[in-house]
Amino acid sequence: MTARFQITTSPPPTSTTASYSPFLRLLLCLSLTLGASTAAHAASFDCAKATSNVEHSICNNPDLSSLDGQLSENYQSAMANLAGDQADALRTEQRSWLKQRDTCNGQESCLSDLLSQRAAQLQNTAKQGASALDNLIASIPADPAAAAQQLQQYRGPLPSAWLIYLHQFVPASKVTDAEVATRHQSVIKAMNDDAFSQSVLHYIENNPKTGPDVSVLTLLRMTIERAGYENADGRPYVHCFIFKQQGSAAYEAFGALYGSSRDSQAPICSPQGDLFERPAWQQLTKLIEPMIGKASENSGTIRFASYADWAMFRLHATVSPEDFLKPSQRTPATDDPAQLIRSWSDDKVWPQAQREQLLVAIEPARLATMGWLQTEKHFSASDAAKAADAIVNTWLRDRIDFIGEMSGPVD
Structure with a gap:
């Protein structure tokens, strides 16, 4: 996959529901048109083409169909x-087991006995394989060339996406264009069961306003989403170094x-450090949550896009707080959030007493952020004040x- 675009570096994301891009609105329309992939476990083959006694038994028994589907999923994961x-x-x-x-x-x-036993065996094999693969991915920052060499021994979509990543960002890894x-074709093929994801990725990769860095990272993101991280088994993210x-x-x-x-499944890593767990931030969050809850009731599923952006903001602010020293992050006087809270026009929607409590909590959060930036990120007092404000x-x-x-107009 050759690079076709020049990336335009954007400032730290501050996307909100009020300012969604035309791109995100297009994707929302696509989601309503194409729908989400929510296939339940069913037989791993087309029951309309069943011929053997075994196949007919599996198709005629919902429990066996579910077991067969789970077994197939575990096999593909392994x-x-x-x-x-x-x-x-x-x-x-597996061929011997089928006999x-x-x-x-x-x-x-x-x-029932054989399917249950085999599904459990394959699940264990998949977990062991995932653990070994994750250890390999985690080694990329330390030795990308060695990681690339080992990843080339894998055929699955996740190793393929990481090889594409290494080709784009680490030329020393010596992953070839060919x-x-x-690998790109194999990753796309793995999405054959999800027309929506394919349409989104196609749009991004062919959008002249999207650079190759974002295209490659979006491909990686979509592959990580399908790889079983942060699931009930607690498989932790190992891609957090990329941010x-x-x-x-x-x-x-x-994001x-x-x-x-x-967007609720976006593979966004946890914030670095305890900034947003500090009491001042906990208080600020607590005081605004009632209004967030009310607004969410009227927002539909698009609210998950805001939640994802907010999670990404917390990560961004703690991993790359120096970005918030950029002039683009300075808030114009007309957009001062404290002034907007004071001038809110509908007390029935957002009672004045609640807004006054929130206003009191802003300065402690700012001071806590300044202190955190100085102690954890070694910012000067001046830079800490500027970044904390932003x-x-x-x-x-x-x-x-x-x-x-x-909920209603801001001013």
């Missing part, structure tokens, strides 16, 4: 997380994307815009 030689061995093993399954000759109790083209390394392109690609409930003002303005859009 294959995606294993290196080539291990994947080949598992494929051979064993067929000896049940359609007997449901026999099939390999990237092949410090790739900056604005990573913050853009991993609000779909304009729907899918962080607190942006945090407030995003929420005021959200409340104003969903």
